[in-house]
Amino acid sequence: MLQRATVALLVAGGATWATAASSARPAPDPDFSLTVSPARLVVGPEEIDAGHSFHVINRGRSPVEVRVGGTDLTTDESGGAALRRDAPRSAAGWLTVRPSRFRLAPGAERSVTVLIDPPARAESGGHQAALLFVVPTRDTEGDVLLNRAIGTPLYITVPGPADTSVRIAGLTTPRAFTTGGPVDFTVALDNLGTAHRDLSGPDRLRLRVNGEDVPFPDLVLPRGTSATATVRWADPPPACVCRATVSIAGTPGTSRASVMLLVLPLRPLAALSASAPILYVVVRRLRRRYRTRAGAPPGRAGGGGQDHGASRTNR
Structure with missing residues (x-):
């Protein structure tokens, strides 16, 4: 059956x-x-x-x-x-x-x-x-x-001798440039040792970025296997050139990988760029008015006050 x-x-x-x-x-x-x-x-x-x-x-x-x-x-x-x-x-x-x-x-x-x-x-x-x-x-x-x-x-x-070697084969993000969060990072792991690695709870793998530690989901990596894990950085700063790093210790030493991320607030920059021609025209007019007033004859520079005083003297 x-x-x-x-x-x-x-x-x-x-x-x-x-x-x-x-x-x-x-x-x-x-x-x-x-x-x-x-x-x-x-x-x-x-x-x-x-x-x-x-x-x-x-x-x-x-x-x-x-x-x-x-x-x-x-x-x-x-x-x-x-x-x-x-x-x-x-x-x-x-x-x-x-x-x-x-x-x-x-x-x-x-x-x-x-x-x-x-x-x-x-x-x-x-x-x-x-x-x-x-x-x-x-x-x-x-x-x-x-x-x-x-x-x-x-x-x-x-029980017996155990090799805890794990290699980080790479750390990637879908885009190296972003205008804001969230941003996903994916790490690729190879267990090269003879023991499984329990990457859960306090021993979870963590992404270090912009001074923050972002924990990956719990993962158990048996010996002789490869796996990927993805973590989401929910709240990156408005602007930064950030280096994201993942590291894991093993028998022969520490394996690590890094990736660069550029965060720029394009919307404010685009608004500023759009208003730049208007600001240029305003500044140019103000400068022209200042130069016109600064180059006027002394009698006119003081306004109508001196002419009014002279008429009173003649009377």
Whole structure:
């Protein structure tokens, strides 16, 4: 039987959403609405042996049967997570889920524990997988079975020597000249090391421009992958020649890239240019009137006061 799955990858930074999303406004509860938290899990070397919990809530109006299991995970060009079979450095086979099946009534919630058990000779460094929460539907059309699912990425670092090298391949902006904001900047990243880089929270990548730090969205960059991230500088100054810089530290040192941006207020300048001919004519007339008065004979320069005094003397 042909099966079709609709999957929502809840990935911090560059997320792809494919299920019914909740709205900020109050709305009637849908028939199906399942939430899973956390939206992603980053597991360091010292945390592998611990159990990790996910919280599942049924916010819909119908009861659901949930099946949970691991699957392969990779990263697309924008840094978002994507499901792909036989993805490199997959940790899907290391995961044990308890419980792997359960039923949730409307409004009910439940915790799911995930245990990670790498093989004895697992390669040190970064590995990844996704935990898939699948709700099979009872509605079928012909030979099609529609499954609704939520995928939550897991990024796991196996103990051992780790290379955290990341190269900034470039920093670009759609235009090098602008009359005002906002302005977008895009950075291209290559993970050249053996560990994933968690660029989220306080460790987020930041754009340094005109004395400001503008944080990029949260991003996890697995080993051996490349990604781009875009940030918006919402409020540039009215005029500046600004250098925007991004830098990131790694094992061999710091990688950085810069781009120049020219901001000019063309509208005020255009208005000034349009009024320049009028100002020129006014100034020229004032100068001509001044020169005419300055070159008049002494008797006329004083006005009619001297003539009036002479007539009074003759009387």
